[in-house]
Amino acid sequence: MSPPRLSTPEEYRKLVDSVDTFLLDCDGVIYHGPVVVPGVKKVLEMLRKENKRLIFVTNNASKSRRQYKATFDKLGIPVSENEIFGSAYASAVFLRKVLNFAEDKKVYVIGQDGLEQELESVGIKHVGGTDPEDRVFMDPFDFASIQPDPSVGAVLCGFDGWLNYKKLCKAYTYLNSDPNCHFLLTNQDKTFPTNGTTFPGSGSMSYPLVFALSGRREPTIIGKPNKHMMDAIIAEHQFDPKRALMVGDNLLTDIEFGINSGIRTLLVMGGVSLPEQVFGDNPSHVVPTYVMESLGDLAVLAE
Template sequence: MTKITNIPIKIQDPSTTKTFIDKFDTFLFDCDGVLWLGSHLLPLVVETLEYLKSVGKQLLFVTNNSTKSRTQYVKKFAGFGIHVTEDQVFTSGYASALYVRDFLKLIPGQDKVWIFGESGIKEELKLMGFESLGADDSRLDEPFDIATSPFLENGLDPQVKAVIAGLDTKVNYHRLAISLQYLLNPEIQFVATNIDSTFPQKGIILPGAGSAINSLAYASDRTPEACGKPNLNMLNAIVKAKGLDRSKCCMVGDRLNTDIKFGETGGLGGTLLVLTGIETEERALDVTLEHPAPKYYTSKLGNLYEYTH
């Protein structure tokens, strides 16, 4: 375990808030647990985002949730009365599609992708011109039978060059079995949207993307390349797309092992942990944890508005 020498600064009054805000020109926000909890908007979030915009800050949104596309995310924001544009939103599904195209060099219109996951990944791939298989195809909802699965009938699709796996609440043996058939071919790349072990929802802890992905990893004896936070592929893609100066950026999140690790290992100027998600003040201050401590922490994002008004 690494000894952390910098004690996180608590933002709890107008003076610490002003100093904090002045240090950065771009804020990257995790969404669930920071802006909202599922379908419940957290207090003073709209006011805080409006305020930061009004003082000239750039706002970006970075989520490991791959079930929705960026277009669907923009709609979710709008439903809360927050106006954002698609180019402000980065999802792990989008990051995975970028990885497949820009790093693995798969060719749109020629190479295909098998998806274990929901529609968010498929939509991002489609926008890049990739054909995908699997995902929410309703034929995969049928019980698995080797003799009748339409995905085995004429053999596997030889144009599939990568498997992208993410959170899929429609997980079943059919989806796992066909995904495994592709993964048994070592020439087909194995990409994970993210490896979060859990997915907090409405006060309970549900299995996260990493849970089913680990199931595929164990059966195939392979390790996927994970594209979401804390993997720096995602941060590098954002920095490049927006031409960011890392030293002037602050990552705001509710998870130490994804959001804060992402900001700290990615060399951002700052990280702010909010306590409206899964972490506590005790954990924020626990200097013996294996992952980096945040530079700042505060009870809720809305404090940035509350202490300046």
């Protein structure tokens, strides 16, 4: 059965009244790259006046919450750092609060400074990542130099523009030699959209490890659509799931995330997923609770 397509002020009001906590995807809902979605600034302002809690949920793993806030600042959207929940921070919270990662252990990072900052924000030590010694090509091949550091207790992979074979060999060696070493991916995004096209995403960057270890080790994937992301959010922000709503533009990440987490979902158009994937003859198996053209349309309630 097709979900209801909300389009009147009465339908919008009924929805808003039924929600205390809005979990909002960012790119495709709040903005498209450098452009804020029309009406959205007014909507966020209105929701704040009505004392709704806003949590911005993004799979972006290259940025810390501080770096993400800077993006919002540049767009003129007021948010506080603790309203932002990226897969980098979610991974750090998951390690600390869900896995109770040992204080004396370190994380080997395939990722950038944003991911390191989030680990530091919860008091987790890390190696790899932006270390210049690991931002090199392994030339000549010096496999004997790949010696695991016994204090490493987890490998965490996110978006890393400096991905290289030395990092892959190091991460592989931790996971191959120590069955107790945790194996986490910030997310499983195949691609990310930019400049009107797509490029390999952070999920793709972790696939050399996933494939090399397949049949022996399975990664724990934190970001949307996995419930681990919600477990991390709930470890920080308590809320009533019955009065929460996940808003997103992507059926396979945002909407599936809401479904996996047992909360209602609102799909907005104009982003990744298309109307025919919901209303067409051969619809997606992922069905949102509600559909709207744009989050900005709620602005009629503020007039």
